[in-house]
Amino acid sequence: MQIFPFIVVAWILAVGLYGIVTSRHLVHLIICLAVVQSSTYVLLLGVGYKAGAAAPFFSDIPRSTPAVDPVVQALALTDVVVEAAVSALLLALAVQAHKRFGTLDPEDLRQLQG
Amino acid sequence: MTPGVRRGVFLAGMAAVLAFFLWGLVGLPGFGHYxxxxxxxxxxxxxxxxHATDxxxxxxxxxxxxxxxxxxxxxxxxxxGMGVVLRHLREERERSAVDEARDRTDPGTSEAVRVAAITFTGPTVVVGWYIVSHGQVSPGGGFQGxxxxxxxxxMIYLAGEFLALKRISPVPLADAVEAVGAASFAIIGISALGVGAAFLANxxxxxxxxxxxxxxxxxxxxSFFxxxxxxxxxxxxxxxxxxQTLIVRRH
Structure with missing residues (x-):
C-alpha cells in the first residue's frame, strides 16, 4: 500500500490533537503534544524513503549503494531536539502552575483565572 | 464551552483537516518512490x-x-528558560529530601538499584563518548551521544542521592559547560571567516x-562540542x- 505510512501520520496527528483538546491534566497535555510532534518524524522519514535503499551511512557498504534521503533524517533529528526542549520548558511551566493554583486540570486553571 | 461541545467542534474540524490531508496524499509520489x-x-x-561516511x-x-x-x-x-521558570519563588526554601510524614522513615535507595546504576554508569559513559566521537563515521553524533x-x-543520581549529584555536577558548572559547548560551535563558524571562507565552512x-x-x-x-x-x-x-523536589513552601 503506497500511502499507508502517510495515513499513519494523519492518525498520529489526529489522536494527539484529540488528546490535547480533551485533556484534563497538563502533563497529559504535554505528552499529547509530543505525540503530535512524533507524527512529523514519520512524515519526514516516509517522504525520504526509497524502496530497497540502504541507510545513508557508507562506512561499511559500497559508496554506490542507493541510499535514502539524508536531509529528512537530519531534519527529524532537529525535530527530536526541539521537541525535547519544548517538553522540558512546558513541564517546568506545569510545575509552576501546580505550585500557584494547586491543580493541573486545564478546566480549573481557566476558572481560577476568571 | 463544555467539554462535550469542544469535542464536537474538534471532531468536525479534524474531519475537514483529514479530508484535505487525504486529498493531498493523492498527489504525493507514494511511499518508497523518493x-x-x-x-x-x-x-x-x-x-x-x-570525508564523512555518515x-x-x-x-x-x-x-x-x-x-x-x-x-x-x-x-x-x-x-x-527552565532555570528562569523554576527559580525559587518567595516563601520557598530548600531542604534535604527527608520524608515529610513523621511516622515513617526515609526509605533510602535500594541496594539493587544502587548496584545496577553503578555497574552501568561506566559503560554508559563509554557508549556515549563513542557515539559523540564517531558521528562523522557511523550513525550518531553530538546530539545522540x-x-x-x-x-x-x-545513573549517578539513582545510585546515590540528589545531593551527591549536585556535588559532582553543580548547576552553575553545568551551565558554564553548556555555554562553552554552544559558544564553541559559533566560534568554529566565525573562525572560518578568518581564513577567508564562508561562515561555518569546513x-x-x-x-x-x-x-x-x-x-x-x-x-x-x-559534533564534539x-x-x-x-x-x-x-x-x-x-x-x-x-x-523542585527539595523545595518546601512555607505556610
Missing amino acids: PGPYGDVLNAIGIRQT IVSAVNFDYRAMDTLGEEFILFAAAT GVILATAFA VLPLGHMPGEVDSAGTIALI VGIEVTAAFVVVASEFLE
Missing part, C-alpha cells in the same frame, strides 16, 4: 566533499550547519581516508526538576 534530487546528490558527493552528520554539521547552530541555541535557550552521556549523570584538513575517526574536519569538531552542550543541557534540565 523524488529527489537533494538526497541523491548529497549521497553521491557527500563523502568526496566532506551523510546525516555531514548534512547536520556541514551542509546545514547554520540550521543546526540555531537548533542548538533552541536547546540552550530552553535549558536557560550527548543524551546518552547525560544518562550517566541520571576549513580544517579533511583527513586521509573517509571513514576514519580523524577525518571530516569541522564536522567531527562541531554539540555533544558537550547537549550533555550539559540535559543535566541542567534534570537538575532543575530534581531541585
Whole structure:
C-alpha cells in the first residue's frame, strides 16, 4: 500500500490533537503534544524513503549503494531536539502552575483565572 | 464551552483537516518512490566533499550547519528558560529530601538499584563518548551521544542521592559547560571567516581516508562540542526538576 505510512501520520496527528483538546491534566497535555510532534518524524522519514535503499551511512557498504534521503533524517533529528526542549520548558511551566493554583486540570486553571 | 461541545467542534474540524490531508496524499509520489534530487546528490558527493561516511552528520554539521547552530541555541535557550521558570519563588526554601510524614522513615535507595546504576554508569559513559566521537563515521553524533552521556549523570543520581549529584555536577558548572559547548560551535563558524571562507565552512584538513575517526574536519569538531552542550543541557534540565523536589513552601 503506497500511502499507508502517510495515513499513519494523519492518525498520529489526529489522536494527539484529540488528546490535547480533551485533556484534563497538563502533563497529559504535554505528552499529547509530543505525540503530535512524533507524527512529523514519520512524515519526514516516509517522504525520504526509497524502496530497497540502504541507510545513508557508507562506512561499511559500497559508496554506490542507493541510499535514502539524508536531509529528512537530519531534519527529524532537529525535530527530536526541539521537541525535547519544548517538553522540558512546558513541564517546568506545569510545575509552576501546580505550585500557584494547586491543580493541573486545564478546566480549573481557566476558572481560577476568571 | 463544555467539554462535550469542544469535542464536537474538534471532531468536525479534524474531519475537514483529514479530508484535505487525504486529498493531498493523492498527489504525493507514494511511499518508497523518493523524488529527489537533494538526497541523491548529497549521497553521491557527500563523502568526496566532506570525508564523512555518515551523510546525516555531514548534512547536520556541514551542509546545514547554520540550521543546526540555531537548533542548538533552541536547546540552550530552553535549558536557560527552565532555570528562569523554576527559580525559587518567595516563601520557598530548600531542604534535604527527608520524608515529610513523621511516622515513617526515609526509605533510602535500594541496594539493587544502587548496584545496577553503578555497574552501568561506566559503560554508559563509554557508549556515549563513542557515539559523540564517531558521528562523522557511523550513525550518531553530538546530539545522540550527548543524551546518552547525560544518562550517566541520571545513573549517578539513582545510585546515590540528589545531593551527591549536585556535588559532582553543580548547576552553575553545568551551565558554564553548556555555554562553552554552544559558544564553541559559533566560534568554529566565525573562525572560518578568518581564513577567508564562508561562515561555518569546513576549513580544517579533511583527513586521509573517509571513514576514519580523524577525518571530516569541522564536522567531527562541531559534533564534539554539540555533544558537550547537549550533555550539559540535559543535566541542567534534570537538575532543575530534581531541585523542585527539595523545595518546601512555607505556610
